[in-house]
Amino acid sequence: MSSNGAGKLLSEYRKGLRPKLDERNRLIIPTLDIIVALKPKWVIFENVPNMKNTVILDENDRLVNIIDYIKERLGNEYVGNAEVVDAADYGIPQNRKRLITIFTRSEIGKEFFELTNSFIPETTHSQNGENGKKKWVTLRNAIFGLPELDARKGKEKNEAFHELHFVNILDDKKYTWVKYAAEGDSAFNNQCINPECGFQGNRRHGATIDKKDGINKYNKDTPLYCEKCGSLLPRPYTIDKKTGEKRIMKGYVSAYKRMKWDEPASTLTQNFQYACSDNKLHPEQNRVLSIYEATIIQSISDYDYSFKINGKLAKTGVIRDIIGESVPPKLIDIICRNILLIESGEHKKLKNAYKQLSLL
Template identity: 30%
Template sequence: MSNLRGLSLFANVGIAEAYMKDIGVDIILANEIDKDRAHFYQDVYKGTHMVCGDITDDEVREGIVNEAIQKNVDFVIATPPCQGMSEAGLRLELDPRNQLISYAIDVIKRIKPKFVFMENVPKQLTTKIKCENEIVLIPEYIKRELGENYKFNKETLVMAKDYGVPQLRERNIFLLVRKDIQGVTWEFPEKQREITLREAIGGLPSLDPYLRDGIKKTLEKFPDFEKKKAAGLAVSKWHYPPTHSWKQVEWMMHTPSGKSAIYNEVYYPQKADGTPVKAHHNHYRRLKWDMPCRTITQNNGVISSLACVHPGNAYQSDTGETLYSDPRVLSIYELLIVMSLPLDWPIPEWASDTLIRKVFGEGIPSKLVREIMLALLAQLK
């Protein structure tokens, strides 16, 4: 059988597509509205035609449909923005971003691909959108629009940790097979063994953070900073020290693995006058070694964000005080691992730390997609 020919909608930078070519899926066409992300995508996937434009624009959408038909696209992967539904977002009722699914549906109905992979956050199952003059749940809308021509998977909720990804990340995924395709049932494959954070990144060199006050303050607080940095870069150019403020670093130096600094008796998040910072119990929290990484979010470069600080290891200071190493967020290299991307995935040199972290936080883990696609491809062979 020849390779599937795919279209990626809301493509981000192509994290979902990282293993597609290897397993027999050619993403020949992609669409992304953000110029930096489209540029990033095109640098990584030079053989894919990236259409940078707004899918809600009729002319842009018409162009995508016509090209997909001309190029015999038989597979569509659609991953609309989830911020309007995410637990980490505001979740405004009838958030305009939630309506974007309707444009993906329009493209699918016009292209009529054999197979469709639609992914979003679990909250999609209970999120409503406005359809003409009616308010409907997104799943009801999708099945109403596509149910006549497509078969859907029975179970739609899936955890990335169950498929070789060292990260929890629960997603809602609709797997569609066109009804005229005989003998193919697309469901999630058998679960795999969980990979803990210790297994995934425990063997990497420890890193001290770079302090915003500059190298002098950094070396004062971390005399081995340069030595550790060199050891990290010897592993990968992406395993380099994140930059943080000293006050946040000091709070995390007194915070054990799996704990939040907000519960520290002395070194807790506080304002200049000593008033405790109001924070969620998962803010300023270190990850746990003996479980998969918590879900990576857009703000994974900020210590105060949701559970994104390295687990660290206990050590004794010169004064005999128990402190904890790696008072920092995960490095870009560590994020590559917990997102299950290939370690040699060609991140463009021009991409900023902020952009890389943000697109990782919005991506679907690559190995999760690979395993689900393999479940389909095994039947087609």
């Protein structure tokens, strides 16, 4: 939810109207009931960045920002805050921004927080590798050279390589759209494939800001037929049930879009194995990501893992949901190792260094 959205809800609430809220966000209430009862030394929450602006109706039917609610419930015994981090900044081959909220009642932790105002470890990577950091780990670094797959029957899996290296089969129509999409581009921008024409200047798809509501909306005038020869373009389309007429499919330029080899992957979601999902097509092969490739991008493959239950592989949908909803384990590993380092008292060296600098 944007800050504007949160402001609108507050305005409705003050007018005596009961705003529409996602009831799932109120799960923080029983979660904090447990935390307050058990009083753990450290508490870590993870969610989408916009959670920072989310409001809930608390147990007293009071509209409150969720981060403020956490602080209120934990009281003065805990210190901490919420910060947005990008997994790519820690050597994970994926741009995945998450809101990490950490609080502690540890005396050593409190001392560290007073010194740094953060429990988030220093980043190790950056886009260009400046200030002594390594460059982001790209898709090329992560999955280039794996056995090829194709979204055609008989070529969609390679179980001899890995049981999770498989993709969905695409029908002829979708396969054509995907086939002509260039690296880093969407099938909505495919150009004429008529061998007698081959015109490459057809208007591209895009989005514009609606003047009335300020919402970014996809263009509705994207051509489906070549503007030079009139041939059907290999762009996503639907067929009108009443007229039988083909029309451009509703969708943003991020749909049916190939990723780029030399960038981290975009954020994996539960729908990463669907061609229409945001920016999830393989950079050059005619397919989406395999489940196995997703475990690499999510850093799951860095650890001893299994998706088997009683010796049987879980359903694909379940595995896909787990990957899409999970936090990259490497990110949590780095955060928890940093907490252990704080608890070891290593930060006191930093504190002494600051003292020395203040005397200069």
